[in-house]
Amino acid sequence: MADYKEIINKFRQVPGGIIEAYNAIQKEYSYIPEDAIAVAAKAFKVSKAEAYGVASFYSYLKIGERGKNVIRICESAPCHIAGADKVVEALEKELGIKMGESTPDGKFALEFAECVGQCQATPVITINRKPYGDVTAEKIPGILAEYK
Amino acid sequence: MAEEKRIVLRNYGKIDPLSIDDYINAGGYKALEKARGMEQKEVIDEVKNSGLRGRGGAGFNAGTKWGFSYQTPADQKYVVCNADEGEPGTYKDRIIMENDPHSLLEGMAICGYAIGATVGYIYCRGEYPYVAEVLQTAINQAKEKGVLGDFDIEIRLGAGAYVCGEETALIESIEGHRGEPRFKPPYPGVAGLWEKPTVVNNVETLVNVPVIIEKGADWYKSIGASSYPGTKVFTLTGDVVNKTFFELPTDVTIRDLVFTMGGGIVDGKKFKAVQIGGTSGGFIPESLLDTKVDFDSMAAIGATLGSGAVFVMDEDTDLIDVIERITKFFEHESCGKCAPCREGTKRLHENLQKINSGEATTDEIALTEKLGKVMSRACLCGLGQAAPAPFLTTLKNFRADYDAKLV
Numbered sequence: 001m002a003d004y005k006e007i008i009n010k011f012r013q014v015p016g017g018i019i020e021a022y023n024a025i026q027k028e029y030s031y032i033p034e035d036a037i038a039v040a041a042k043a044f045k046v047s048k049a050e051a052y053g054v055a056s057f058y059s060y061l062k063i064g065e066r067g068k069n070v071i072r073i074c075e076s077a078p079c080h081i082a083g084a085d086k087v088v089e090a091l092e093k094e095l096g097i098k099m100g101e102s103t104p105d106g107k108f109a110l111e112f113a114e115c116v117g118q119c120q121a122t123p124v125i126t127i128n129r130k131p132y133g134d135v136t137a138e139k140i141p142g143i144l145a146e147y148k
Numbered sequence: 149m150a151e152e153k154r155i156v157l158r159n160y161g162k163i164d165p166l167s168i169d170d171y172i173n174a175g176g177y178k179a180l181e182k183a184r185g186m187e188q189k190e191v192i193d194e195v196k197n198s199g200l201r202g203r204g205g206a207g208f209n210a211g212t213k214w215g216f217s218y219q220t221p222a223d224q225k226y227v228v229c230n231a232d233e234g235e236p237g238t239y240k241d242r243i244i245m246e247n248d249p250h251s252l253l254e255g256m257a258i259c260g261y262a263i264g265a266t267v268g269y270i271y272c273r274g275e276y277p278y279v280a281e282v283l284q285t286a287i288n289q290a291k292e293k294g295v296l297g298d299f300d301i302e303i304r305l306g307a308g309a310y311v312c313g314e315e316t317a318l319i320e321s322i323e324g325h326r327g328e329p330r331f332k333p334p335y336p337g338v339a340g341l342w343e344k345p346t347v348v349n350n351v352e353t354l355v356n357v358p359v360i361i362e363k364g365a366d367w368y369k370s371i372g373a374s375s376y377p378g379t380k381v382f383t384l385t386g387d388v389v390n391k392t393f394f395e396l397p398t399d400v401t402i403r404d405l406v407f408t409m410g411g412g413i414v415d416g417k418k419f420k421a422v423q424i425g426g427t428s429g430g431f432i433p434e435s436l437l438d439t440k441v442d443f444d445s446m447a448a449i450g451a452t453l454g455s456g457a458v459f460v461m462d463e464d465t466d467l468i469d470v471i472e473r474i475t476k477f478f479e480h481e482s483c484g485k486c487a488p489c490r491e492g493t494k495r496l497h498e499n500l501q502k503i504n505s506g507e508a509t510t511d512e513i514a515l516t517e518k519l520g521k522v523m524s525r526a527c528l529c530g531l532g533q534a535a536p537a538p539f540l541t542t543l544k545n546f547r548a549d550y551d552a553k554l555v
Contacts, residue, residue, distance in 0.1 A: 015323070015324075015342070016304075016322055016323040016324030016325075017324060018324040019304070019305075019306075019307055019321065019324055020304065020305070022307065023274070023305050023307060044324065046324075050325075053326055054324065054325060054326055057309065057326040057327060057483075058274070058306075058307030058308050058309050058327070059307070059308040059309065059480075060274045060275075060306075060307040060308030061307050061308075075473070076236035076237070076427060076473075076477060077236055077237065077423075077427055077459060077470055077473055077474055077477075078236060078237045078385040078386055078459055080470065080473045081386060081387070081461065081465060081470060082386075113275075113308070114234070114236065114308075114310060114477055114480065114481065115234060115235070115236035115237065115238070115275075115427075116275045117233060117234075117238065117239040117242050117273070117275055117276065118239060119236070119237050119238070119239055119383060119385040119391075119457075120239065120383070120385070120391050120392055120393070121391075122385065122391075126275070129274075129275065129277050129278075130278075
């Protein structure tokens with residue numbers, strides 16, 4: 001795994017590159033280690049408060065550990081009326097955790113998302129930003145098996 | 149009778165999106181060459197005269213927007229493509245970029261030439277990393293072929309913030325800040341990205357540009373509604389038979405969208421409501437279905453064309469439950485910069501929870517209506533101004549549904 005310091009270093013010359021750096025760190029870690037905020041602040045010449053403010057603003061960025069495979073369930077209106085709540089129930093049951101939590105083995109994190117732009121096939125979930133459409137409770141174990 | 153007309157999706161399914169040769173063989177990059185043989189002012193006038201208006205939702209004349217940046221002297225100018233489509237129910241820009249990335253690059257390069265910009269950014273929403281890969285491949289190919297000349301394009305990936313679809317918030321995000329909208333003026337056309345003149349255009353807007361340059365303003369102007377010419381890409385979602393996308397001239401009606409193209413309601417059920425333009429759009433009842441979809445006709449009935457999302461609901465839909473869900477969306481997506489939106493979206497959601505669970509009185513509905521009206525005037529940006537629209541339009545068009553939930 002690439003060290004977050006190296007990743008930040010790669011982007012330090014990019015104007016406004018702090019979000020690019022955060023996205024790249026998350027691709028490696030699935031989250032932003034807390035210590036990376038101070039390193040990013042220094043590299044992009046902003047205060048720690050600002051670096052933290054940026055990281056905490058965007059809902060796809062997560063400061064502090066979470067499961068490796070991030071499962072997001074869209075709960076925007078088109079997915080809502082298509083039965084997203086049943087998918088939520090199935091995921092919570094299958095993984096034995098609640099929305100917003102990670103599995104104890106560190107493999108999965110479960111989060112809500114707003115529209116992911118795959119509304120031709122509602123309800124939709126994404127795993128590590130890869131979309132799965134027309135999801136039903138029955139399909140959940142099969143989809144998760146790819147990541148176990 | 150509504151029929152598809154593909155201008156924006158002209159190459160959809162006809163070319164390999166990852167092959168620049170396919171694009172060039174289909175006539176690609178000829179418009180850029182043509183534009184570069186014209187005066188900058190001529191290019192801007194052509195776009196202005198075509199009547200092309202922004203396809204992201206605001207509907208501003210694209211050529212006029214370009215004119216502001218062209219007229220502003222600066223050592224550097226920018227073209228920014230807004231590919232942050234976050235309106236729930238919308239995926240048109242994804243379809244365009246996945247299937248014809250070079251048309252977008254060509255549109256951006258034409259804009260760059262016209263305003264005198266040598267750098268372009270595509271701000272692609274964080275939900276679409278796979279689209280960013282397609283775009284990066286296309287950029288690499290275009291650089292290798294040298295078709296873009298001295299115009300460089302860089303992709304920036306968002307990180308899940310709906311508000312970044314607002315052009316000044318988007319600019320803040322490219323600059324590496326929190327995506328909070330700026331006070332306007334100055335408008336981006338004069339002082340945008342890094343304080344430089346910047347044109348921010350939606351994907352669909354830019355993809356129209358090469359065709360306009362190739363076929364001329366008069367040709368474009370003759371298509372669709374006279375005040376909002378051309379076509380629009382619509383994405384149909386919800387309880388509609390054909391949950392897919394269509395590109396249609398802008399003079400079709402809502403009924404055409406839902407019934408002719410959409411095939412009506414699933415399982416032979418009755419129509420209840422349609423929300424157009426995304427989750428911030430108005431809810432439209434059966435009685436208004438013969439309204440034309442163009443920007444001004446929609447505004448006249450208190451609705452919007454917006455992004456072209458068409459969210460259809462059948463007779464079994466609990467509208468108040470949908471509105472509660474939508475108010476939660478806005479509470480979550482409010483950036484928190486201005487008080488009317490930060491507090492307003494929170495209270496709106498609270499009140500809708502109360503109304504939806506049958507704990508509200510008519511007084512509380514009236515108070516919520518007042519709050520909504522204040523927000524639509526007092527919020528800093530389009531997010532907060534539009535946030536109460538679903539509630540206000542359902543209150544107006546579907547009052548009985550609220551009355552049925554009173555204490």
